[in-house]
Amino acid sequence: MALPPYKTALQRAWHYSFRGICGLIFVFLIAPLLIVAPLSFNVEPYFSFTPGMLAFEPEAYSTRWYENIVNLGMVNPDASYAEGWWKDMWENAQWIRAIKNSFFIGIFSALIATALGTLAALGLSKPEMPFRAAITGFLISPMIVPIIVTATGMYFFYATIGIAKTYVGVIVAHATLGVPFVVITVTATLSGFDHNLTRAALSLGATPWTAFHKVIMPLILPGMISGGLFAFVTSFDDVVVMLFLGDLEQRTVPRQMWSGIREQISPTILAVATILVLFSIALLTVAELLRRRSERLQGIAK
Numbered sequence: 171m172a173l174p175p176y177k178t179a180l181q182r183a184w185h186y187s188f189r190g191i192c193g194l195i196f197v198f199l200i201a202p203l204l205i206v207a208p209l210s211f212n213v214e215p216y217f218s219f220t221p222g223m224l225a226f227e228p229e230a231y232s233t234r235w236y237e238n239i240v241n242l243g244m245v246n247p248d249a250s251y252a253e254g255w256w257k258d259m260w261e262n263a264q265w266i267r268a269i270k271n272s273f274f275i276g277i278f279s280a281l282i283a284t285a286l287g288t289l290a291a292l293g294l295s296k297p298e299m300p301f302r303a304a305i306t307g308f309l310i311s312p313m314i315v316p317i318i319v320t321a322t323g324m325y326f327f328y329a330t331i332g333i334a335k336t337y338v339g340v341i342v343a344h345a346t347l348g349v350p351f352v353v354i355t356v357t358a359t360l361s362g363f364d365h366n367l368t369r370a371a372l373s374l375g376a377t378p379w380t381a382f383h384k385v386i387m388p389l390i391l392p393g394m395i396s397g398g399l400f401a402f403v404t405s406f407d408d409v410v411v412m413l414f415l416g417d418l419e420q421r422t423v424p425r426q427m428w429s430g431i432r433e434q435i436s437p438t439i440l441a442v443a444t445i446l447v448l449f450s451i452a453l454l455t456v457a458e459l460l461r462r463r464s465e466r467l468q469g470i471a472k
Contacts, residue, residue, distance in 0.1 A: 203447055210235055210440035217437065235441040239265045242438065265442065268426040272406050275337065275422060279344035280402035286345070287352025287401075288394055292386070294353070295360040306357075310350040317410045320347070325414040335417040343411050348401025355400065359393030392460040399457050403450060 173182055213232035214220055222230025241247040243264035249255045259266060290309055294302050312320055324343050325334060333339035363386070371381040387394075409424035416425055423442060430439050 206440050206447070207444045210437060210444045212437055212440075215435075215437060217435070217440070235437045238436070238438045239263075239441060239445075243267075265423070265426060265438070268421050268423045271420055272422040272424075275340055275344060275420070276402045276405040279341045279348055279405045280398045282341070282345035283348030283401040284352050284394055284398040287349045287397055288356050288390070290349070291353050291356035291360060292382075294357060295363065296365070306353070309353050312347050313350045317347075317408075321411045321414040324411065328415060334415055335420070337420055339415050340412065340420050343415050344405035344408060345401070347408065347411065348397075348404050351400035351404060352394070352397030355397035356390055356393045359390045363389060392463050396457045396460045399453050399460075403453055407446075407450075 173185060177185070208223070209217060209219065211231045211233065212220065212223060213230055213234065220230055240259050240263050243262050244258050245262055246253070246255075246258060249258065287309075290305075293299055294306055299305075321343075324339075324346070328334040328339045328343070333342070367385050368381050371385045372378070376384070406422075407424060408422075409428050412420070412422055412425040413428070416422070421429070423446065427439050427442060430436060
């Protein structure tokens with residue numbers, strides 16, 4: 171958009187300088203992604219660009235590291251599909267097992283975080299709720315307290331009650347980390363909610379559940395889904411809590427990447443990182459679309 175003619179020379183200089191600074195910050199943020207993605211196609215087992223890659227030679231690029239995601243750990247990776255290749259891959263491939271664990275733990279922890287966070291946000295949205303500021307601060311504390319401190323406390327507490335190193339312990343821990351995101355997104359959605367709608371539904375004979383299901387939930391559903399997505403991503407990306415509470419059976423993708431960096435340096439990690447980046451972009455795109463839909467429902471945007 172062209173600048174208005176009444177802008178001074180200093181204002182014009184700041185206008186273009188500001189955009190240049192924003193562009194440099196953007197490049198700085200996405201530069202690691204621009205490096206990781208091409209390196210994941212390196213035919214050599216190196217974490218650096220080879221002369222052939224810099225010369226854009228076709229033979230210098232390969233998808234071998236993406237194939238290694240499904241082959242690593244298989245008993246017979248060269249078997250045909252009829253000889254049980256799919257079963258071997260599903261049961262024995264290390265990265266596939268980690269992906270299954272990540273989705274299993276992430277989905278259940280997101281569901282728990284969404285349910286608890288929505289209930290908390292509904293209570294905090296009522297003006298008669300006492301100590302709202304203190305309760306809100308307590309609920310979002312997992313976002314503020316360093317994750318290493320939270321993970322240490324969880325480990326000692328969960329070990330005491332006997333759920334450390336189990337799926338239950340990891341799911342509950344990740345749900346705890348995801349609740350603040352649900353509280354924030356649902357609370358933001360409820361900021362423009364008219365509670366007279368709920369009172370009207372109750373005065374017409376609706377039960378509290380019917381009022382929530384028919385009146386409140388359709389309006390806050392985008393916020394609930396956005397919070398659930400953020401809770402899922404928080405669980406999917408966590409490695410610190412997994413180091414404390416997870417065992418070999420509960421190893422997730424980030425934990426597998428951590429182990430791969432320490433034990434066996436392989437560009438397979440770069441291939442997995444590229445897939446995770448694309449997956450995160452897709453989830454954030456969905457969250458943004460839901461946010462815009464929520465604004466349209468509330469009349470904030472067209």
